Amino acid sequence: MALPAILGFLLWNLLPMLASLVISFTEWSVVSRPKFVGIANFSRMFNHDPLIWKSLYVTAYYTFLSVPLVIISAFLVATLLNQNVRGLPVFRTIFYLPSVVPAVANAVLWLWLFNPDFGLLNTILTNIGFQKSLWIYDEKTVIPSLALMSVWGMGNTMIIFLAGLQGVPRQLYEAAEIDGANFIQRWLYITLPMVSSVIFFNLVMGLIGTFQVFSQAYVMTEGGPNNASLFMVYYLFRNAFQYGRMGYACAIAWTLFVIVLVFTIIVFKTSPAWVYYEGERR
Numbered sequence: 001m002a003l004p005a006i007l008g009f010l011l012w013n014l015l016p017m018l019a020s021l022v023i024s025f026t027e028w029s030v031v032s033r034p035k036f037v038g039i040a041n042f043s044r045m046f047n048h049d050p051l052i053w054k055s056l057y058v059t060a061y062y063t064f065l066s067v068p069l070v071i072i073s074a075f076l077v078a079t080l081l082n083q084n085v086r087g088l089p090v091f092r093t094i095f096y097l098p099s100v101v102p103a104v105a106n107a108v109l110w111l112w113l114f115n116p117d118f119g120l121l122n123t124i125l126t127n128i129g130f131q132k133s134l135w136i137y138d139e140k141t142v143i144p145s146l147a148l149m150s151v152w153g154m155g156n157t158m159i160i161f162l163a164g165l166q167g168v169p170r171q172l173y174e175a176a177e178i179d180g181a182n183f184i185q186r187w188l189y190i191t192l193p194m195v196s197s198v199i200f201f202n203l204v205m206g207l208i209g210t211f212q213v214f215s216q217a218y219v220m221t222e223g224g225p226n227n228a229s230l231f232m233v234y235y236l237f238r239n240a241f242q243y244g245r246m247g248y249a250c251a252i253a254w255t256l257f258v259i260v261l262v263f264t265i266i267v268f269k270t271s272p273a274w275v276y277y278e279g280e281r282r
Contacts, residue, residue, distance in 0.1 A: 099155025164198035
């Protein structure tokens with residue numbers, strides 16, 4: 001019964017990963033025969049390609065801006081949706097819907113919202129007395145704009161937070177109320193510790209996901225302006241399918257894999273200091 005899943009993993013995940021590792025040590029344009037070059041691709045990447053450092057900075061900037069923004073927003077919305085109010089299923093559906101919209105459709109929608117001439121966001125800004133912004137068309141604001149856009153698709157993160165909040169025993173809140181704890185104290189000493197494992201999960205998944213961001217750059221900015229949104233996966237795509245440097249692209253992919261792995265290990269190593277299970281420190 002498990003054989004189809006195992007074969008699928010071996011054929012479509014593990015083998016392509018191992019093949020890409022082999023290709024990263026070659027010079028290959030797909031239409032020609034691969035030529036073994038050792039670590040030349042990695043040497044070129046770190047010593048002779050300034051764009052790789054630019055793409056790494058852009059990706060890290062987006063990650064460390066987007067992940068906290070999404071986690072905080074999703075947690076606050078999940079807290080609101082965990083209240084007993086009329087029409088709650090409707091509100092939950094409204095907040096979750098954007099996460100099931102295809103990435104390209106999301107990008108097209110936000111292209112209109114970010115339009116500096118007639119976009120909705122600039123219309124709102126001018127109506128309340130602020131100056132217009134260039135949003136994704138300016139080097140300084142393109143990454144914050146894309147991070148703002150990422151909040152739109154926080155539905156999956158919100159649902160996981162909501163499930164965690166619903167798993168917090170009500171008797172803990174009742175006991176705290178009897179002892180005189182106010183809302184902030186209950187939130188700090190009951191809610192946060194009890195959902196810290198959920199925060200940990202969403203943090204890890206957020207880091208992995210944002211380091212692989214691609215569709216926004218591909219559809220909306222093409223890495224611009226002036227490479228200000230040149231994410232690593234988009235730069236990998238350029239090298240593989242526009243420049244025909246498949247070996248170099250695979251080297252970038254494995255470098256990105258190592259970076260994501262390092263950050264994931266750091267989060268796991270620090271988790272005993274702030275992640276609680278069953279109300280006790282791990």
